[in-house]
Amino acid sequence: MSEAAPFRILGIETSCDETAAAVVANGGDVLSSVVSSQVDLHSRFGGVVPELASRAHVDLLPHVVAQTMLEAGLDAGVDAVAATVGPGLVGSLLVGVSAAKAMALVWDVPFVGVNHLEAHLYGAFLEEPDLELPMVVLLVSGGHTMLVLMEDHGRYRLLGQTIDDAAGEAFDKVARYLGLGYPGGPAIDSLAMEGDPTAVAFPRSLLGEGHDFSFSGLKTSVITHARKHPDVAVADVAASFQEAVVDVLVTKARIAAKETGARGLCLAGGVAANSALRERILDACIADGLRAFLPSRAMCTDNAAMVAAAAWWRLRSDGPTGLDAGANPNLRLA
Amino acid sequence: MIILGVETATTQVGCAIGGAEGVLASFNANRGRRHAETITPAIEFVCKQARVEMKEISAVAVDIGPGLFTGLRVGIATAKAIAQALRVPMIGLSSLDLLAFPVRYSNRLIVPVIDARRGEVFTAFYRQVPGGVQRESPFAVMTPDDLASELMARTNDHLLVGDGAMRYASTFSAVGGVELGTAGSAFPSPAALVELAHPRAIREEFVQPWELVPLYLRRSDAEINWDARESA
Ligand SMILES: [Zn+2]
Numbered sequence: 001m002s003e004a005a006p007f008r009i010l011g012i013e014t015s016c017d018e019t020a021a022a023v024v025a026n027g028g029d030v031l032s033s034v035v036s037s038q039v040d041l042h043s044r045f046g047g048v049v050p051e052l053a054s055r056a057h058v059d060l061l062p063h064v065v066a067q068t069m070l071e072a073g074l075d076a077g078v079d080a081v082a083a084t085v086g087p088g089l090v091g092s093l094l095v096g097v098s099a100a101k102a103m104a105l106v107w108d109v110p111f112v113g114v115n116h117l118e119a120h121l122y123g124a125f126l127e128e129p130d131l132e133l134p135m136v137v138l139l140v141s142g143g144h145t146m147l148v149l150m151e152d153h154g155r156y157r158l159l160g161q162t163i164d165d166a167a168g169e170a171f172d173k174v175a176r177y178l179g180l181g182y183p184g185g186p187a188i189d190s191l192a193m194e195g196d197p198t199a200v201a202f203p204r205s206l207l208g209e210g211h212d213f214s215f216s217g218l219k220t221s222v223i224t225h226a227r228k229h230p231d232v233a234v235a236d237v238a239a240s241f242q243e244a245v246v247d248v249l250v251t252k253a254r255i256a257a258k259e260t261g262a263r264g265l266c267l268a269g270g271v272a273a274n275s276a277l278r279e280r281i282l283d284a285c286i287a288d289g290l291r292a293f294l295p296s297r298a299m300c301t302d303n304a305a306m307v308a309a310a311a312w313w314r315l316r317s318d319g320p321t322g323l324d325a326g327a328n329p330n331l332r333l334a
Numbered sequence: 335m336i337i338l339g340v341e342t343a344t345t346q347v348g349c350a351i352g353g354a355e356g357v358l359a360s361f362n363a364n365r366g367r368r369h370a371e372t373i374t375p376a377i378e379f380v381c382k383q384a385r386v387e388m389k390e391i392s393a394v395a396v397d398i399g400p401g402l403f404t405g406l407r408v409g410i411a412t413a414k415a416i417a418q419a420l421r422v423p424m425i426g427l428s429s430l431d432l433l434a435f436p437v438r439y440s441n442r443l444i445v446p447v448i449d450a451r452r453g454e455v456f457t458a459f460y461r462q463v464p465g466g467v468q469r470e471s472p473f474a475v476m477t478p479d480d481l482a483s484e485l486m487a488r489t490n491d492h493l494l495v496g497d498g499a500m501r502y503a504s505t506f507s508a509v510g511g512v513e514l515g516t517a518g519s520a521f522p523s524p525a526a527l528v529e530l531a532h533p534r535a536i537r538e539e540f541v542q543p544w545e546l547v548p549l550y551l552r553r554s555d556a557e558i559n560w561d562a563r564e565s566a
Contacts, residue, residue, distance in 0.1 A: 045556050045560065054404070055550070057407075062543045094370050094411070098408045099411045100415070101374040101412070102413075105374055105377065105378060106419035324371045327370060
């Protein structure tokens with residue numbers, strides 16, 4: 001192998017309801033990335049059913065890996081295999097971790113266990129390799145809502161997080177109550193465009209009180225309001241709810257960036273696909289003189305390219321993970 | 335023809351390697367670390383002990399269940415990935431087959447019983463045939479009491495083996511003509527997996543990694559509750 005040969009990592013992501021695999025060269029060059037969503041499988045239940053997710057991962061992963069290797073033009077293996085080890089649903093995580101370790105054993109290459117939250121941060125670097133640090137990352141999805149200061153590669157400070165529901169969870173629950181289906185994020189996003197965001201003044205929990213978030217009270221007041229006013233326009237409720245969520249997220253992200261002296265603000269996670277949030281973050285960054293990074297919608301949702309990218313940095317700083325590694329559903333970032 | 339067997343359907347985690355000359359090395363552990371943490375190093379260990387290189391493996395056999403869902407999937411995901419990475423085919427065998435096969439020298443009907451938790455067991459009836467055992471009832475999930483009634487209704491003598499037989503020993507030993515297996519036959523044998531897979535491999539009765547499906551025998555709670563609500 002010549003010195004210039006690229007170092008290719010196969011990444012595997014099965015922490016929730018996306019079965020994904022990708023091959024990334026040298027931590028930044030995405031050779032292939034395949035995501036198989038299980039949304040249809042879980043929609044009738046209004047949320048992810050852990051046992052169904054785990055079953056689907058077992059069935060789908062061989063197809064997804066085969067497709068990824070084919071698209072990357074590889075057949076004789078890779079230089080390392082990585083998988084998300086946490087946080088996430090334990091049964092789902094174990095499918096990806098088991099498969100990745102087995103492949104690493106067969107190909108006699110390093111295995112790298114990756115933190116899903118760190119992977120989301122590296123998703124940003126895949127699309128924008130020249131991101132300036134330190135930056136504040138607003139990571140919002142169905143499972144997480146957190147503000148993280150990324151000081152350097154592998155150096156993070158958790159500034160704040162939700163004390164109850166994740167933002168994406170609130171979207172799902174409100175959408176379900178309003179009869180908009182699952183997943184709730186895209187449904188509310190599109191309906192809100194036809195509604196008046198000032199129609200109902202929903203509460204902005206914990207605004208002005210540190211970096212933590214709370215969305216449980218907001219969800220309850222939306223449901224209470226809709227119950228009391230059955231003839232109210234659903235689009236107005238959706239728009240007003242979304243406005244309340246976005247207001248809190250953007251305000252807190254701005255304060256965090258200011259307090260930490262960050263150079264930029266970065267969005268990550270499934271809720272980062274929300275149009276109103278993207279627009280407001282962009283406006284805020286322009287007003288505050290910050291670099292804004294808004295990932296593509298494909299990068300917002302869980303994928304394995306970000307896992308392989310994070311693994312490249314982890315492998316260089318910490319070396320391989322042992323083949324006796326398991327999953328850690330409660331893994332933390334910092 | 336070298337076959338790797340992976341078995342994680344119950345609280346035991348195990349693997350074995352072998353072929354035409356029989357089982358070359360096998361490993362099993364019933365307590366200690368979790369399945370996912372144990373199985374990959376264990377596979378590395380048996381290969382090393384048997385002086386087999388991974389690339390010499392020509393088929394991967396796996397216990398497809400029934401069993402405990404999370405552990406079962408660890409073995410199946412591991413086995414599929416090994417087969418896929420090696421580009422070799424797979425052979426899936428039931429945990430109940432692996433319990434029945436090692437006790438085939440008994441002249442009783444063999445009834446492997448796996449603890450399915452929640453007050454239920456996975457089971458099936460087997461009889462001896464030349465060279466092995468043959469299942470003569472469908473795979474089933476039922477309460478120990480229902481299995482005891484079924485045993486009572488039959489005239490044969492039965493040998494019950496497996497962790498379910500041991501857990502509900504008092505229920506089953508009350509039935510006439512029942513003998514209970516000991517701890518040594520309580521878990522599916524990874525060595526039996528390799529031994530049973532070998533003739534199938536010779537006959538090329540293979541499945542591909544993407545075709546192999548686990549035998550759960552029980553749906554998820556969410557689906558069961560959904561149907562209950564729909565029919566209410
Ligand atoms: Zn995620």
